[in-house]
Amino acid sequence: MNKKQTAKLTHDIYELKEGLINRQIGILYQWNTGETEMRWLIPPTSFEGGHIMKVPIVACGAKATQAAGAA
DSSP states (O other): OOOOOOEEEEEEEEEEEETTTEEEEEEEETTTOEEEEEEEESSSGGGGOOOOEEEEEOHHHHHHHHHHTTO
């Protein structure tokens, strides 16, 4: 069994109210084990439930490559 050692950002998580994006509530990570986990950006108790939306995180360009440490 693999241990959790590294994680990559995969999605931003947004709260939807009345069909509109209200606020970003978290970030979804995928661990090297394949398991996914959400990091809350708000107090979880302030989320009243309802609809959420995942938006893929896409990095592009030289700055993203440099930020990732690959440059």
